[in-house]
Amino acid sequence: MKAVLRPYVAAFRARFLLLLQYRVAALAGFATQCWWGAIKIMVYAAFYETAAAAAPISLPNVVTYTWLGQAFLALLPWVADPEVAMLIRTGGVGYDRLRPLDTYSYWYARTLGWIIARALPRAILMLIAAGIVLPLVGLEAWAWRPPAGPEAAVLFVAAFALMIMLAVAVLMLANVVVAASLNERGVNAVLMPLVIVFSGSLVPLDFFPDTMRPFLHAQPLAGLVDIPFRIYFANLRGVAALEGLALQAGWTLVLIVLGRFAMTRMMRRLEMQGG
Amino acid sequence: MPQVLVEALAKSYRVAERAPGVAGALSGLLRRRWREVRALVDLSFSLEAGELLAFVGPNGAGKSTTVKILSGILRPSSGRIEVGGLVPYEDRLRHVARVGVVFGQRSQLWWDLPVLDGFDLLADIYRVTPDRYRRRRDELVALLRLEPLLAQPVRQLSLGQRMRAEFAAALLHDPEILFLDEPTIGLDAPSKLAVRDFVKRLNREQNVTVLLTTHDMHDVEALAERVIVIGQGRLLADSSLDRLRSSVFAERRLWVDFAEEAPALDIQGVEVRTRTARSLELAFDPAKIPAPKLIAAITAEHAVDDIHVEEPAIEEVIARFYDLHDSGEA
Amino acid sequence: MNALRLYGRYVGASLRVQAQYPAATLLLTTGHLAATAIEILGVFALFHRFGQVKGWSFGEVALFYGLINITFSIADMLTRGFDVFGTDFVRTGAFDRVLLRPRSATLQLIGYDIRLSRVGRILQGLVVVVLATNLVPIHWNPAAVAIAVWAVAGGVALFAGILVLQATISFWTIESLEAVNVLTYGGVQAAQYPLNIYADWFRRVLTFGVPLACVAYYPVLAILKRPDPLGAPDWILPLTPLAGFAFLALSFLAWRAGMARYASTGS
Numbered sequence: 049m050k051a052v053l054r055p056y057v058a059a060f061r062a063r064f065l066l067l068l069q070y071r072v073a074a075l076a077g078f079a080t081q082c083w084w085g086a087i088k089i090m091v092y093a094a095f096y097e098t099a100a101a102a103a104p105i106s107l108p109n110v111v112t113y114t115w116l117g118q119a120f121l122a123l124l125p126w127v128a129d130p131e132v133a134m135l136i137r138t139g140g141v142g143y144d145r146l147r148p149l150d151t152y153s154y155w156y157a158r159t160l161g162w163i164i165a166r167a168l169p170r171a172i173l174m175l176i177a178a179g180i181v182l183p184l185v186g187l188e189a190w191a192w193r194p195p196a197g198p199e200a201a202v203l204f205v206a207a208f209a210l211m212i213m214l215a216v217a218v219l220m221l222a223n224v225v226v227a228a229s230l231n232e233r234g235v236n237a238v239l240m241p242l243v244i245v246f247s248g249s250l251v252p253l254d255f256f257p258d259t260m261r262p263f264l265h266a267q268p269l270a271g272l273v274d275i276p277f278r279i280y281f282a283n284l285r286g287v288a289a290l291e292g293l294a295l296q297a298g299w300t301l302v303l304i305v306l307g308r309f310a311m312t313r314m315m316r317r318l319e320m321q322g323g
Numbered sequence: 324m325p326q327v328l329v330e331a332l333a334k335s336y337r338v339a340e341r342a343p344g345v346a347g348a349l350s351g352l353l354r355r356r357w358r359e360v361r362a363l364v365d366l367s368f369s370l371e372a373g374e375l376l377a378f379v380g381p382n383g384a385g386k387s388t389t390v391k392i393l394s395g396i397l398r399p400s401s402g403r404i405e406v407g408g409l410v411p412y413e414d415r416l417r418h419v420a421r422v423g424v425v426f427g428q429r430s431q432l433w434w435d436l437p438v439l440d441g442f443d444l445l446a447d448i449y450r451v452t453p454d455r456y457r458r459r460r461d462e463l464v465a466l467l468r469l470e471p472l473l474a475q476p477v478r479q480l481s482l483g484q485r486m487r488a489e490f491a492a493a494l495l496h497d498p499e500i501l502f503l504d505e506p507t508i509g510l511d512a513p514s515k516l517a518v519r520d521f522v523k524r525l526n527r528e529q530n531v532t533v534l535l536t537t538h539d540m541h542d543v544e545a546l547a548e549r550v551i552v553i554g555q556g557r558l559l560a561d562s563s564l565d566r567l568r569s570s571v572f573a574e575r576r577l578w579v580d581f582a583e584e585a586p587a588l589d590i591q592g593v594e595v596r597t598r599t600a601r602s603l604e605l606a607f608d609p610a611k612i613p614a615p616k617l618i619a620a621i622t623a624e625h626a627v628d629d630i631h632v633e634e635p636a637i638e639e640v641i642a643r644f645y646d647l648h649d650s651g652e653a
Numbered sequence: 654m655n656a657l658r659l660y661g662r663y664v665g666a667s668l669r670v671q672a673q674y675p676a677a678t679l680l681l682t683t684g685h686l687a688a689t690a691i692e693i694l695g696v697f698a699l700f701h702r703f704g705q706v707k708g709w710s711f712g713e714v715a716l717f718y719g720l721i722n723i724t725f726s727i728a729d730m731l732t733r734g735f736d737v738f739g740t741d742f743v744r745t746g747a748f749d750r751v752l753l754r755p756r757s758a759t760l761q762l763i764g765y766d767i768r769l770s771r772v773g774r775i776l777q778g779l780v781v782v783v784l785a786t787n788l789v790p791i792h793w794n795p796a797a798v799a800i801a802v803w804a805v806a807g808g809v810a811l812f813a814g815i816l817v818l819q820a821t822i823s824f825w826t827i828e829s830l831e832a833v834n835v836l837t838y839g840g841v842q843a844a845q846y847p848l849n850i851y852a853d854w855f856r857r858v859l860t861f862g863v864p865l866a867c868v869a870y871y872p873v874l875a876i877l878k879r880p881d882p883l884g885a886p887d888w889i890l891p892l893t894p895l896a897g898f899a900f901l902a903l904s905f906l907a908w909r910a911g912m913a914r915y916a917s918t919g920s
Contacts, residue, residue, distance in 0.1 A: 394753055396916070397917070416756070424753050436666055
């Protein structure tokens, strides 16, 4: 088993270490996310000040939701892996086909390494800033709070893992479309707004008009933000939380199957074109 | 006044270092160590108009740094440099209008545009007047046989075709000097020959000064009257190829195929290197016994089928040169 | 060939390239339209739930939103070369090629890849402005139009300045820096709401640090003919977009320092 996984682990590791070197990029990402978080929270606060009773989630929870979202923003599948586009353009894909590996899994491992390496330093910094520094300086009203309880914490760990798996599965589909269309910008331009709205990154999904809820809660991207974060502060608990996890897992599987299928077809086409 | 003047040129960079592995990557996030890299330590040479000079040296010797400084992209740490009376990095815009550069590994054409559109745009960028541009373009198109490629987007060209287009692109504004950085890298044999032939004609017929860096010793052999060898940021040699050769290889080789069994030779200053049943490889020092004399001596006593003197290949010359130099330094 | 005509040639070349990939260009344009349409969806969702925010209606916020998006899209269309400078020019070494040409780097960079797709976003911004006009309603007399155009011009200068700064930083970092998204996309985000909903410190940042309020909030107050609830005098409101041009000028000073640094390190 270990021998089988080795190349994929290596692919993950190489990518992960490479990206960790971009110290400035990590700090920059952190700064960006602090700023966005602050703006969003100020906007929410202004609305809540006007009519708090209308809100589906309490202000402290929306604040935590916002910081969580900022901390894990880089885990969202909103741009296809730039390395894939590069590989296609330079013909490096050919090399990948020469390796005695399952290409889907290989790319999956690389992309996983990429997004985790991008997200990890920022998430840690964000946790320190919003979870520790803010309460220390007397701004606990605006801080990132700990999970609602032990049950929420355990469920969140599972939901978080699924969220990453799901994110990479979405990215893999995007990667394949990039590879097939040779156009990363177009793919990203379509992917980004979809992910931002339907994951709940823009606003928690329950802020949208009530009539849209059944659809919003069932679609795959809800598993990227809305479900795990609401599990975190126990807005989803018990059976509802388990349903959320099942939804994440189910969609992850569906997307992986779809991605594999699309990739096989795309590779066959590449082979036929000799490219 | 030489066209290119380089005096005591030096250039150092600072590069970040990190320890390998996860721990190294993490600690690199917090603190970086810097290492000073001296790309050029002390380099001086000059180049007259119309010369063709090859820059030779292993990776990291400082060739690319030199080309970048000469073309005005980099500013040296110290030293003096003038090209056609201008200091390239001080007067970049005026300087680059008079030079052409071809990087073997990079393209200056527009990937998605047809070749001809790229040429038009370059003529605009370099402010070439329309009729001069037309004349120059047609001339280059004919010389480089570009006619059938003009309407194709650059991305569809083969490397050899693209390189020909790159040469035309670098010459549209009629530069006085052409810098070539690894121009034949990755090309197939016919394309390499075409590039060499073109560069030679450009130099001879249009009197364009050419400074070439290359790894391909055949380029040097085919083109350069003069070779500069650099290593570790210093100039190691600046001479003609022949002089360079004789400076490192005192001895020459002579191959003799005999009509009968190879004899035991005993001639002063000649050593038998290898021996088969009917042939000998001899090493001799032309200063002690010139080749014609040696050949005469052998053919006078023995029946010989074939005989030839071998010059050491230039790869060998350069490799040997570095060996000598390293041992001299150590 | 003067700079303006050369710029025209660059535009022509960019359009020809995009015309080779009509499907991709269309996809991208739609994508940009969607990206911004979706933002206003978020704003709408909040208003739908809460009714209004600190005395501002959806229509009024839509005017802030529409103008700042038009502004940003224009800037974004013009400065792509600076935006991708780190990744596409410094890291790949393509900046050497720019330096090898006898034209200013600035001209070559603004001439790089002028993207038609941003038109989608500009159109979307215009649609939102029309929507706001009907909701508020706004009376577009010549003075109001002039203020709007002037605010957009100042805003384009400001965003261009931010992108020039971003490019300048990539001389040091090699990668294009995401942090600048704080000021570009984050700036759009901040400027699409009226300034008085924010905390005090943040208002000061947006007025005196990165003067986004000067190209969005204050001139829009003048268009809406609302006095500043924070007490800025009426006469100053239409003058504030000047700050955007000042910001651009300062950015170019930094850019020159970056160019000097590149010449001494090569990346």
